[in-house]
Amino acid sequence: MSDEFTVYIDGVEIAARPGQTVIEAADEAGVYIPRLCHLPGLPPHGSCRMCTVIANGRSASACYQPVSPGMVVENDTDDMLEHRKALIEMLFVEGNHFCMVCEKSGHCELQALAYRFGVTAPRFPYHWFPREVDSSHPEVIVDRNRCILCARCVRASRDLDGKQVFHFKHRGPHKKLSVNATARLKDTDIDVTDAALDVCPVGALMRKRRAYDVPIGERLYDHEPIGSDIEHRASSAPDPVEPAEVGS
Amino acid sequence: MSEDLAARVSAICREYGSDAGRMMDITRAVQAGFGCVSEQAVEVIAAATDATVADVESCVSFYSFLSSEQKGKVVIRLSDDVPDRMAGFQRVLDAFSDELGIQPGETTEDGAFTLETTACIGLSDQAPGALINDVPVTHLSSDSAREIVRELRRHMDPRRLVHEEGDGNNAHPQIHSMVRNNARGMGAILYTPYNRGEAVNKALSISPKEVIRAIKTARLRGRGGAGFPAGMKWEFARNAPGEAKYVICNADEGEPGTFKDRVLLTERSDRVFAGMTIAGYAIGAAHGILYLRAEYKYLRPFLEAQLEQRREDGLLGKSVVGREGFDFDIRIQMGAGAYVCGEETALIASCLGGRGDPWNRPPFPAVEGYLGCPTIVNNVETLCCVTKILEEGSATFCEYGTRQSAGTKLLSISGDCLRPGVYEVAFGITLRQVLELCGAEEPVAVQVGGPSGQMVGESDFDRQICFDDLPTGGSMMVFGPDRDLLEIVENFMDFFVEESCGYCTPCRVGNVLLRETLSRVRNGAAEPQDLDHLESLGETVRKTSRCGLGQNSPNPILSSLENFRHLYEDLVSEAPDGQRRSFDLDRAVQEAAEITGRDPAHAG
Incomplete structure (x- = not known):
């Protein structure tokens, strides 16, 4: 394409187009930038901060930062790795996550990120806040113990299902996922076929009685780390190029 | 009763055009009328405005002045900020609590009183x-707190608590407040007498582009703290495509220890409104919004009257000063208690009737802001500077200050000094000079720029107050030798935890963790490596947070670690047995011991 330009991610030259975000360009080029709240097909949200990169010297969220010609992006650096590990650990201690008994284990993006980045146990103390479980609906369960407030369900319900089943209440550490009813999930217009039920990265929003449809051992992240699908897109990794040399 | 509620809430919705975009006004009015926004009211509002129940609940639960639970007829909100704590907050709280027979957060059984604490209300100098x-009530003591409750029990009318009015317009019948301006060392620029209409007339005698050039020539930078060049922001908005454009004045002065905008709004509101009008002319806007923090609601009747006067004088409304084709008017949007709304995109979100969550940028508000239209958000003081620049010219404005920081700055000074109050100083003044001005006799530390700024000590006193050295939005708290600086830092962290919007992970979770670690340090339950942990965690929060609140929230810890590290080091030590100091074995096994009925001392 004629209006393509070059962006450098960790010194590797990739092609990008006007209007793309950093994460879109990276995905196409087979460069994995970790993310939790971002999901192609939904508008960027920018809340998990996992995709924070240094773009032209400044911190930016790759999921909504537009690319610009010659942009220099730092992604897979020691510095960013430390920040990302800290963010993963924050999400683990904020919620009440028990992977060993969680039906989502193996499909869970938070768990998979922890494995990929070598987070074995959080350095931070757990909050242990009591959180509500809403199992009022015959087909769907909301377990706020596992919710990471990524708003994927909020966006999918609104933008894909044309409903507004989910929202947030309160602020700061008290912030929580709410449902559009003065009572519980069963009083909303959610349907078991809603796209909102397909997008939860963790085990906070699940269809009932489907938990073990895919056996442990055959799950998404059981054999390859999260992000491998994106990395497979890179046919052959080019050698790193110094941006200064190319630009001059 | 419930039919009555439905009818009255519907009427309130109609008053605001049943417009979900006016959710702040609707929910505030319901709160004022019923003492809460109940579940039933939420349903009525949702139906009337075509919003969802979840939308309304989300808004109500976000703001601290809105509540789903029934509040008393009189709500006492005691300001819990560091200067309040230094001046006897705890004694006053205990007196209120004792006299009312309730704990903070509770309502008396008869439904008459609610007692709460709240973040800084802009009265740190009193x-x-x-x-x-x-x-607002000021200079409280345990005696006056008890007297206030007794008097309220007699008449239940808070306005009658004002026995002696403050100076200047505080004594104006439409304000009628005991608040004092404490305007000291004023006069150089912003506080000079004002000729109504002069600046607007001068602006309209030149082209909008020339107005922007004048602002650029004066090198005016935003006074809210970030220091973005105002002329550049205006130019972006002017050049951005859009039929409608908006000018918003940020009067959500929430940085703890800041109160200079309160004084400007009380004494120089004309200059603020003129600045907004000039901005409207420059960018091509017909609408202005003054976003007034909930804590300054007592100023609203006065400000509304001032706006009405300007309409009568032809300074607002259709064809401003007779200029065909330039219509401009201003409405006041009340906030509802959320510090984060001082962030410009959160402020716009709040104006639109939702949670005050900041937005992702780009796009920037100057391109896509209020209702998707190009919008500029400027601080109260910045807009006063605009008026001054038009009145006296860019050159006069630049006579004060430094090359990078032109003009003067208003400082709100509180804490351990003889003369707390609002000072107008030229940029470039040293901190030491400021401390002399306000009569700080033994300053050990100064919090420059509020909790978002830095805690500095003696070795920094010769630095300059300006954008490139020691920047400040205006808050300055002075701490003498008897203060526990780490207690102050912890109070600031409490503030950030409570005021985070909770949107992004590092700010929502990281601040809780920073506070927890600091609290362990203060309790002697931390080791030297916890200080490194504070630094790296603070760095993650700073680097990865989405907006200025989170990016600056670790500053109290990071700056005090840098400048007062010995205070931390005195409190930490290596654990003697290699076991983490924070680990309490007895507590860890307590629950198991209770369940099994075994005494851990005899286990094994």
Whole structure:
């Protein structure tokens, strides 16, 4: 394409187009930038901060930062790795996550990120806040113990299902996922076929009685780390190029 | 009763055009009328405005002045900020609590009183302060707290608590407040007498582009703290495509220890409104919004009257000063208690009737802001500077200050000094000179720029107040030798935890963790490596947070670690047995011991 330009991610030259975000360009080029709240097909949200990169010297969220010609992006650096590990650990201690008994284990993006980045146990103390479980609906369960407030369900319900089943209440550490009813999930217009039920990265929003449809051992992240699908897109990794040399 | 509620809430919705975009006004009015926004009211509002129940609940639960639970007829909100604590906050709180027979957060059984604590209410120079419904009361003591409760029991009218009015317009019948301006060392620029209409007339005698050039020539930078060049922001908005454009004045002065905008709004509101009008002319806007923090609601009747006067004088409305084709008017949007709304995109979100969550940028508000239209958000003081620049010219404005920081700055000074109050100083003044001005006799530390700024000590006193050295949005708290600086830092962290919007992970979770670690340090339950942990965690929060609140929230810890590290080091030590100091074996096994009925001392 004629209006393509070059962006450098960790010194590797990739092609990008006007209007793309950093994460879109990276995905196409087979460069994995970790993310939790971002999901192609939904508008960027920018809340998990996992995709924070240094773009032209400044911190930016790759999921909504537009690319610009010659942009220099730092992604897979020691510095960013430390920040990302800290963010993963924050999400683990904020919620009440028990992977060993969680039906989502193996499909869970938070768990998979922890494995990929070598987070074995959080350095931070757990909050242990009591959180509500809403199992009022015959087909769907909301377990706020596992919710990471990524708003994927909020966006999918609104933008894909044309409903507004989910929202947030309160602020700061008290912030929580709410449902559009003065009572519980069963009083909303959610349907078991809603796209909102397909997008939860963790085990906070699940269809009932489907938990073990895919056996442990055959799950998404059981054999390859999260992000491998994106990395497979890179046919052959080019050698790193110094941006200064190319630009001059 | 419930039919009555439905009818009255519907009427309130109609008053605001049943417009979900006016959710702040609707929910505030319901709160004022019923003492809460109940579940039933939420349903009525949702139906009337075509919003969802979840939308309304989300908004109500976000703001601290809105509540789903029933509040008393009189709500006492005692300001819990560091200067209040230094001036006897705890004694006053205990007195209120004892006299009312309730704990903070509770309502008396008869439904008459609610007692709460709240973040800084903009009265740090006359602390401890409180808001009683909308009425500010100052210089509280345990005696005056008890007397206030006794008097309220007689008449239940907070306005009648004002026995002696403050100076200047505080004594204006439409304000009628005991608040004092404490305007000291004023006069150089912003506080000079104002000729109504002069600046607007001068602006309209030149082209909008020339107005922007004048602002650029004066090198005016935003006074809210970030220091973005105002002329550049205006130019972006002017050049951005859009039929409608908006000018918003940020009067959500929430940085703890800041109160200079309160004084400007009380004494120089004309200059603020003129600045907005000039901005409207420059960018091509017909609408202005003054976003007034909930804590300053007592100023609203006065400000509304001032706006009405300007309409009568032809300075607002259709064809401003007779200029065909330039219509401009201003409405006041009340906030509802959320510090984060001082962030410009959160402020716009709040104006639109939702949670005050900041937005992702780009796009920037100057391109896509209020209702998707190009919008500029400027601080109260910045807009006063605009008026001054038009009145006296860019060159005169630049006579004060430094090359990078032109003009003067208003400082709100509180804490351990003889003369707390608002000072107008030229940029470039050293901190030491400021401390002399306000009569700080033994300053050990100064919090420059509020909790978002830095805690500095003696070795920094010769630095300059300006954008490139020691920047400040105006808050300056002075701490003498008897203060526990780490207690102050912890109070600032409490503030950030409570005021985070909770949107992004590092700010929502990281601040809780920073506070927890600091608290362990203060309790002697931390080791030297916890200080490194504070630094790296603070760095993650700073680097990865989405907006200025989170990016600056670790500053109290990071700056005090840098400048007062010995205070931390005195409190930490290596654990003697290699076991983490924070680990309490007895507590860890307590629950198991209770369940099994075994005494851990005899286990094994």
